[in-house]
Amino acid sequence: MKNVLLMIQYDGTEFSGWQRQPNKRTVQGEIEKVLTRLCKQPIKINGTSRTDAGVHAYAQAASFAGEFKIPVDRIKPAANGLLPDDIYIINVEEVNDDFHARFSAKGKTYQYKILCTKEKNVFSRNYYYNIYKELNIASMRKAAEFFKGTHDFAAFMTSGSQIFNTVRTIYALDITEEELDEEGTNIAGKLLTVEITGDSFLYNMVRIIVRTLVETGLEKIKPEEIPYIIESRKRSLARLIAPAGGLYLYKIYFNDVEIRR
Amino acid sequence: MKNVLLMIQYDGTEFSGWQRQPNKRTVQGEIEKVLTRLCKQPIKINGTSRTDAGVHAYAQAASFAGEFKIPVDRIKPAANGLLPDDIYIINVEEVNDDFHARFSAKGKTYQYKILCTKEKNVFSRNYYYNIYKELNIASMRKAAEFFKGTHDFAAFMTSGSQIFNTVRTIYALDITEEELDEEGTNIAGKLLTVEITGDSFLYNMVRIIVRTLVETGLEKIKPEEIPYIIESRKRSLARLIAPAGGLYLYKIYFNDVEIRR
Numbered sequence: 314m315k316n317v318l319l320m321i322q323y324d325g326t327e328f329s330g331w332q333r334q335p336n337k338r339t340v341q342g343e344i345e346k347v348l349t350r351l352c353k354q355p356i357k358i359n360g361t362s363r364t365d366a367g368v369h370a371y372a373q374a375a376s377f378a379g380e381f382k383i384p385v386d387r388i389k390p391a392a393n394g395l396l397p398d399d400i401y402i403i404n405v406e407e408v409n410d411d412f413h414a415r416f417s418a419k420g421k422t423y424q425y426k427i428l429c430t431k432e433k434n435v436f437s438r439n440y441y442y443n444i445y446k447e448l449n450i451a452s453m454r455k456a457a458e459f460f461k462g463t464h465d466f467a468a469f470m471t472s473g474s475q476i477f478n479t480v481r482t483i484y485a486l487d488i489t490e491e492e493l494d495e496e497g498t499n500i501a502g503k504l505l506t507v508e509i510t511g512d513s514f515l516y517n518m519v520r521i522i523v524r525t526l527v528e529t530g531l532e533k534i535k536p537e538e539i540p541y542i543i544e545s546r547k548r549s550l551a552r553l554i555a556p557a558g559g560l561y562l563y564k565i566y567f568n569d570v571e572i573r574r
Numbered sequence: 575m576k577n578v579l580l581m582i583q584y585d586g587t588e589f590s591g592w593q594r595q596p597n598k599r600t601v602q603g604e605i606e607k608v609l610t611r612l613c614k615q616p617i618k619i620n621g622t623s624r625t626d627a628g629v630h631a632y633a634q635a636a637s638f639a640g641e642f643k644i645p646v647d648r649i650k651p652a653a654n655g656l657l658p659d660d661i662y663i664i665n666v667e668e669v670n671d672d673f674h675a676r677f678s679a680k681g682k683t684y685q686y687k688i689l690c691t692k693e694k695n696v697f698s699r700n701y702y703y704n705i706y707k708e709l710n711i712a713s714m715r716k717a718a719e720f721f722k723g724t725h726d727f728a729a730f731m732t733s734g735s736q737i738f739n740t741v742r743t744i745y746a747l748d749i750t751e752e753e754l755d756e757e758g759t760n761i762a763g764k765l766l767t768v769e770i771t772g773d774s775f776l777y778n779m780v781r782i783i784v785r786t787l788v789e790t791g792l793e794k795i796k797p798e799e800i801p802y803i804i805e806s807r808k809r810s811l812a813r814l815i816a817p818a819g820g821l822y823l824y825k826i827y828f829n830d831v832e833i834r835r
Binding site for chain 1 (some may be wrong): 583584585654659660661664693695696697699
């Protein structure tokens with residue numbers, strides 16, 4: 314019996330998300346089809362994170378186990394030769410029997426990309442949250458501080474989730490800025506990258522936090538209101554959500570020591 | 575009678591090119607549908623450049639004339655409200671009666687983007703020519719010099735084109751390089767931008783020239799061979815073509831003085 318860990322990159326634009334669904338094009342579905350063919354037996358993979366439609370991954374993790382003949386070091390080139398253009402397997406390795414991509418994960422980092430430009434540009438639509446206004450970044454950073462640490466994040470979860478424990482820990486939450494200047498084009502503006510690391514995240518938690526940060530950047534919410542929104546545990550106060558296309562699953566940690574803090 | 579000039583940006587990925595075709599999604603077709611609705615009469619537009627499927631435009635030009643009620647300064651917001659996400663009208667202005675986007679053009683600049691990385695990354699597939707090797711940029715620049723000036727470019731045209739005069743002038747051909755470093759991801763490498771300005775271009779001429787430059791970068795062709803390939807006037811010596819997704823129509827000149835030289 315072999316237990317195998319895959320590191321997977323994908324452009325989420327044309328997928329109905331990670332999770333296998335009948336008659337829909339999903340990342341899990343495409344990978345399972347290819348592995349089933351290579352391993353000559355039905356393969357089901359366990360992904361660490363069930364990313365939504367439109368969400369991207371620099372490095373998603375997934376594991377699967379089975380008795381199959383293909384040598385583990387042949388899986389990467391063989392699978393990449395069969396997979397569609399918007400999925401790429403970065404790494405394949407054999408892991409211990411008790412390893413499980415979902416249950417063994419100790420933490421995750423997501424990046425969220427916001428592009429502030431004067432007007433629309435067609436190239437950023439699937440990869441950024443496009444905002445045609447200036448954001449007050451100092452306010453956003455001040456707001457970000459209030460999210461760090463261990464809190465009950467019930468207010469930052471899409472309602473309807475069947476989760477009872479809504480306490481999560483955010484280890485790091487940073488906002489970096491970069492000027493984009495494509496001379497002569499209308500793609501000139503400010504790229505903000507929100508990087509958030511936590512032990513795990515509630516459904517839509519990153520996108521709701523980012524949208525709340527943007528609202529503080531637009532000066533519609535004051536940073537000082539964040540603790541009250543968290544304490545309220547009510548989704549109604551943080552009911553807006555940032556678009557899927559700006560979100561990137563960036564890194565998964567299987568070792569406590571590695572986590573970015 | 576009003577004569578109107580549009581400046582148009584589009585992401586070519588999901589279009590069967592610029593030119594209207596029955597039952598195909600084209601940039602011209604989408605824009606004409608919207609303008610026909612806004613102007614309440616059938617509108618046909620003349621684009622400067624008939625870009626192929628997958629080719630992008632930072633700024634394509636197109637003109638149309640008609641007797642219509644909508645004020646010219648209302649066209650931009652109204653059209654952008656109706657157009658799909660991958661087309662954006664940057665500018666709309668009224669021009670002289672004798673102006674025609676195709677026949678009044680004095681020159682064009684194209685950009686072509688090449689990304690050299692160690693291995694595949696899924697985010698660049700529709701926007702760059704992805705090369706998983708290092709290129710000899712000094713050789714490419716040496717080769718580029720031989721294309722400048724006025725030549726018969728018959729060898730750099732897709733055969734079958736019904737064009738009798740294959741003499742064209744290239745005013746400028748520059749290659750710039752930039753290091754891309756996305757820490758922790760597999761998107762790290764060198765971005766080369768080939769910028770080419772000419773009076774006009776034969777069918778596929780830019781993509782064939784770029785592919786020839788890449789072949790010199792890969793050291794499969796010597797820069798000194800370029801003059802012989804041009805003089806041969808035979809497509810067979812330059813039969814390779816760079817992919818559509820790396821090509822961007824960057825600027826159109828309606829005034830000789832503005833042309834980048």
